[in-house]
Amino acid sequence: MxxxxxxxxxxxxxxxxxxxxxxxxxxxxxxxxxxxVMRRPNMADSIAQIRPxxxxxxxxxxxxxxxxxxxxxxxxxxxxxxQMESSETDCLIxxxxxxxxxxxxxxxxxxxxxxxxxxxxxxxxxxMEAKSAAMAASRALNQKLEVAKxxxxxxxxTDTLTGLKNRRAMDHVLSRLIAGNKGFAxxxxxxxxxxxxxxxxxxxxxxxxxxxxxxxxxxATRDIDTVARVGGDEFTLxxxxxxxxxxxxxxxxxxxxxxxxxxxxxxxxCQISASIGSIWVKAGQDVVAEDVLSDADAALYxxxxxxxxRHTVHGETVSDAMQKRREKPHALQ
Amino acid sequence: MHGLINHTIQRFVLDSFGHRVWAQxxxxxxxxxxxxxxxxxxxxxxxxxxxxxxINRLSAxxxxxxxxxLEDLGAWLVSNPDREGxxxxxxxxxxxxxxxxxxLNDLPERATLxxxxxxxxxxxxxxxxxxxxxxxxxGKVQGFGYVMMGVMRxxxxxxxxxxxxxxxxxxxxxxxxxxxxxxxxYAQGRSFDLGARG
Numbered sequence: 001m002x003x004x005x006x007x008x009x010x011x012x013x014x015x016x017x018x019x020x021x022x023x024x025x026x027x028x029x030x031x032x033x034x035x036x037v038m039r040r041p042n043m044a045d046s047i048a049q050i051r052p053x054x055x056x057x058x059x060x061x062x063x064x065x066x067x068x069x070x071x072x073x074x075x076x077x078x079x080x081x082x083q084m085e086s087s088e089t090d091c092l093i094x095x096x097x098x099x100x101x102x103x104x105x106x107x108x109x110x111x112x113x114x115x116x117x118x119x120x121x122x123x124x125x126x127x128m129e130a131k132s133a134a135m136a137a138s139r140a141l142n143q144k145l146e147v148a149k150x151x152x153x154x155x156x157x158t159d160t161l162t163g164l165k166n167r168r169a170m171d172h173v174l175s176r177l178i179a180g181n182k183g184f185a186x187x188x189x190x191x192x193x194x195x196x197x198x199x200x201x202x203x204x205x206x207x208x209x210x211x212x213x214x215x216x217x218x219x220a221t222r223d224i225d226t227v228a229r230v231g232g233d234e235f236t237l238x239x240x241x242x243x244x245x246x247x248x249x250x251x252x253x254x255x256x257x258x259x260x261x262x263x264x265x266x267x268x269x270c271q272i273s274a275s276i277g278s279i280w281v282k283a284g285q286d287v288v289a290e291d292v293l294s295d296a297d298a299a300l301y302x303x304x305x306x307x308x309x310r311h312t313v314h315g316e317t318v319s320d321a322m323q324k325r326r327e328k329p330h331a332l333q
Numbered sequence: 334m335h336g337l338i339n340h341t342i343q344r345f346v347l348d349s350f351g352h353r354v355w356a357q358x359x360x361x362x363x364x365x366x367x368x369x370x371x372x373x374x375x376x377x378x379x380x381x382x383x384x385x386x387x388i389n390r391l392s393a394x395x396x397x398x399x400x401x402x403l404e405d406l407g408a409w410l411v412s413n414p415d416r417e418g419x420x421x422x423x424x425x426x427x428x429x430x431x432x433x434x435x436x437l438n439d440l441p442e443r444a445t446l447x448x449x450x451x452x453x454x455x456x457x458x459x460x461x462x463x464x465x466x467x468x469x470x471x472g473k474v475q476g477f478g479y480v481m482m483g484v485m486r487x488x489x490x491x492x493x494x495x496x497x498x499x500x501x502x503x504x505x506x507x508x509x510x511x512x513x514x515x516x517x518x519y520a521q522g523r524s525f526d527l528g529a530r531g
Contacts, residue, residue, distance in 0.1 A: 105528035126425040130447030
């Protein structure tokens, strides 16, 4: 693709591919700058202005179709006679579609034969088409994997952040305990002041606190107990074979005390606590999972109402031991 | 072996012979035991041994010779409307059938440009005289030459060229196809639009 322009700006000759870009009108004799808008050097409108750019990269677009952009290079043609000044010779401007090749080929219905044998235009088109086909296949696979991942997650029993059981797993174990007809306890734990940690120190700190809290709960319970993370900062403990509520008070006390020790993260100390509500289901008691959980939730709510950082057993008053706990300010230190 | 190749074989079997045949092939080739599924993913990589096993079982199920099936596969690959992309990509090779033949030298490299880990068998085109060419295919899996023969039959037609093709096994691993052009302008070829929207 090339154009030969006279010093006055008149087009003397165009290559066959350039010729195809115009369906009507003629190139020959028209002014180059009426046909093309210069983008680099910007707004140049005479050969005198672009002649010094010889050998360097030009950017231009069709005047009446500005989306059709070109790269170009100007080469002054050799003088015809010795006397001619170099500023009086014609210029050859060689053009290529550059990155807008697809647009050019589509708009002007060009074929292989319209490109020089050395031009990489066809290879470029080939790559574009091959790449989009390959990308489409990749996308299809990714979507499939995404769906499979969601399905797998739905079937999973583990909370990925803490390694604890998740709500699904907890529901499973709870229904088994109820069916087993032996005594057991459910403990609902809400971290107190956790939101403050998350808001002021960020999610990384929040995640660290959740992981530490999870470890504390696992350490404070027996191997046969189930510790599950059922919400952002909500945990449920299932304790099989519990003989009385005294054991619950001990476990709750242990967890709250350990959680209140500042958790270090990146030089900062995160201070949290926990509100706990639990329910003791005696052997042979006829219950359904929904009620057990909502009773434990109600006890948890009473702990929160009574000023947080304490434990309440469903059907009992807020535990004395917990009431005696000194109210201490919980803040980030 | 790249999943694209295995996936293509599966699509070919499903398209040409139906689900029952594929189920039998998959069963006999033990696909579920090896991969956990009877379906190939185009963008995954599979053990090289799987592909010849699938081809062998297909030949047994269909009671047809392997070269025959592979040639059909090649023809299907470039004539099936759902696989229009493959025909288009090959037509980028040149303006006429001879240019296309020469462009096959670059095909494995082109394929690698598009899909980095796709390794097609080596292809070597030689021009014997004005009318005769040979294409030599060498690869991990034997029989690729037969696939190319099916491909070239359709593409010759696409260019409107009448050509005779003959494929011979060339041990140890590969085939040589002899292409004899009878008439370059036997028929009006199909037009090819460089920038067609897919």
